[in-house]
Amino acid sequence: MKTIFNTFINSQKKIIALAPMAGISDAPYRGICSAFGADVTYTEMVSALGMKYNPERCEDIRMRSPNETICAMQLFGDNPSVMAKIAKEYCEPYDFIDINMGCPAPKITKNNQGSALMKNPQLAADIVKAMTDAIDKPVTVKIRSGWDANSINAVEFAKKLEEAGAACIAVHGRHRSQFYSGKADLAIIKQVKDELKVPVLGNGDIFCADDAAAMIAKTGCDGVMVARGAQGNPFIFEQINDLLNGRKPREYTEEERKAVILKHAEALSEIYGEKMMALKMRKHLCWYSKGHKGVSALKQKAIKVSDYNDIVEFCKML
Numbered sequence: 001m002k003t004i005f006n007t008f009i010n011s012q013k014k015i016i017a018l019a020p021m022a023g024i025s026d027a028p029y030r031g032i033c034s035a036f037g038a039d040v041t042y043t044e045m046v047s048a049l050g051m052k053y054n055p056e057r058c059e060d061i062r063m064r065s066p067n068e069t070i071c072a073m074q075l076f077g078d079n080p081s082v083m084a085k086i087a088k089e090y091c092e093p094y095d096f097i098d099i100n101m102g103c104p105a106p107k108i109t110k111n112n113q114g115s116a117l118m119k120n121p122q123l124a125a126d127i128v129k130a131m132t133d134a135i136d137k138p139v140t141v142k143i144r145s146g147w148d149a150n151s152i153n154a155v156e157f158a159k160k161l162e163e164a165g166a167a168c169i170a171v172h173g174r175h176r177s178q179f180y181s182g183k184a185d186l187a188i189i190k191q192v193k194d195e196l197k198v199p200v201l202g203n204g205d206i207f208c209a210d211d212a213a214a215m216i217a218k219t220g221c222d223g224v225m226v227a228r229g230a231q232g233n234p235f236i237f238e239q240i241n242d243l244l245n246g247r248k249p250r251e252y253t254e255e256e257r258k259a260v261i262l263k264h265a266e267a268l269s270e271i272y273g274e275k276m277m278a279l280k281m282r283k284h285l286c287w288y289s290k291g292h293k294g295v296s297a298l299k300q301k302a303i304k305v306s307d308y309n310d311i312v313e314f315c316k317m318l
């Protein structure tokens with residue numbers, strides 16, 4: 001069951017993962033990141049209760065890109081039996097199921113879900129146990145360092161989840177009260193890594209290959225998980241792979257970047273149609289604009305694209 005992760009550990013290959021990102025981690029984007037070397041990808045978080053009552057929502061979530069090698073569906077919820085039932089019904093076509101115990105959004109935490117589960121370790125462990133009993137695929141968890149500065153409990157919490165059957169723990173080194181502010185605490189990720197037998201992924205503030213190398217050097221983690229650093233920058237996965245394998249990470253040419261933007265738009269179009277593709281591409285184009293000359297003009301163009309031709313025009317401005 002845990003062979004997915006063992007393959008990496010046995011070959012001493014660090015896992016390079018694209019983090020789950022709500023509204024972003026759809027199959028086309030995951031496919032682009034996989035093509036650049038993301039070993040593992042996650043869907044955006046999906047409500048187990050929402051899937052129970054609106055299964056049509058799954059049509060979108062259940063798509064995988066042909067490029068993806070290992071992909072997880074990420075579920076959130078607070079009811080062990082509902083989580084187990086949804087995991088069982090929807091674990092195909094995924095390689096493993098991840099549980100979100102890190103989301104800081106009040107609309108999630110007020111229902112005792114996401115990072116609020118860090119205040120309720122027993123319930124969190126019951127969810128992991130119910131899900132591991134229900135499916136043969138690995139169940140993993142993504143956590144934070146704790147709920148707030150006064151309740152940093154990632155180490156005990158992760159150990160309890162491991163005992164309950166979790167096959168891998170990803171740690172975002174911020175507590176819930178920080179949301180995305182401050183800096184990720186790498187010391188807490190190291191403490192979790194030192195205490196656990198299952199693989200640990202380090203997450204937080206990896207914006208370039210050097211950041212990934214530093215995360216590994218400072219925590220000893222088994223892999224890294226990248227979220228914001230991959231927005232408009234799927235190249236980061238190849239750059240991390242290169243650096244970790246002793247090669248100098250290379251910069252991508254403008255022509256290569258344009259080709260990726262067009263591929264991204266085409267992959268989105270295939271699944272969602274041209275109109276929805278353009279709406280989805282608006283935020284990606286803003287991110288692809290980062291670091292370019294005339295970024296504000298580019299963003300003005302990006303937020304107005306409405307078809308494939310507009311994307312081609314956007315690329316001409318780069």
Ligand SMILES: Cc1cc2nc3c(=O)[nH]c(=O)nc-3n(C[C@H](O)[C@H](O)[C@H](O)COP(=O)(O)O)c2cc1C
Pocket residue numbers: 019020021022023024043044045074100101102103142172203204205206225226227228229
């Ligand atoms: C736009 C956005 C959406 C996110 N959605 C999710 C999500 O669905 N599930 C989850 O576990 N974390 C989610 N996160 C948190 C990231 O996975 C990650 O833990 C966090 O951004 C820290 O990593 P980073 O510094 O590499 O961005 C989201 C983050 C962002 C920026």
